[in-house]
Amino acid sequence: MSILVVGSVALDSVQTPFGSAKEVLGGSATYFSAAASFFADVRVVAVVGDDFPEEHLAFLKRRSIDLQGLQRVPGRTFRWAGEYGFDLNDARTLETQLNVFAEFRPEIPEAYKESELVFLGNIDPDLQRQVLRQVRSPKLVAADTMNFWIDRKLEALRETLKSVDVLLINDAETRQLAGEPNLVRAARKILDWGPTSLVIKRGEYGALMVREDGWFAAPGIPLDSVFDPTGAGDCFAGGFIGYLANTMNFEDANIRKAIVMGSVMASFNVEAFSLDRLRRLTYPEIEARYKAFKRLAQFEDL
């Protein structure tokens, strides 16, 4: 089944205690698509400027990602700069340049309108809604956001949430969005605004899914080489939605497996800067790490 994603396609500059990368391939739609493309067909709606390197488009095409909905317009590509301290869970934004995204009007190609799954990547919530309005009858709508939009566009974001089934955000964003320091109460409040599931990403500590009927916890896998957490959230979403698109089974047990697949894809992504780890990732590696996650969380009553 096909996934439509709208989000940023970016040039990122990132500093971590282990190195730095300047103007490398990034963006919420980019990370999401690359991760999801291991499981399903992905169609991208986004915009880049005329400075966007051709080699990045070639990489996405090699992963069979459909770029019909990627506009290329005069101007500069979206840029994000951020840094991390030794606590890699905490990203500090140094600069956000919307550039061509400031004037972006998403137009969905006719062929995309029947997409079964939609991922509204981290982007202006008004744009997220403009995209959603053009998709006929999606079976599942998932979304992400970040402090940048919670600070600036809270009302627009609340409006978008009314049409979202699964919201994927990190724990700090959960607290900030709900205006509530307790995670349980914050989650309950957000579920009242529209989504039926909330997936709370907790960096190296794993992820929690919250629904009306209870919680599910996936662990984070201990890794001995973590270089750059940028894009981990989007790769998580790509593994999660990609797995659901591949199986088209939205029952609780399968959603739990999808959460683990999200964790698997995120865990690979942090092992290198930009999308470098995903570039050389293979299916057998994905399968092996899925099993490692299963072992990590398994326990029996004696």
Ligand code: AMP
């Ligand atoms: P994450 O998965 O949360 O680490 O997402 C990181 C990606 O989000 C980076 O590659 C950035 O280019 C992109 N990004 C950062 N800020 C924004 C923003 N305000 N709007 C859209 N994309 C953003």
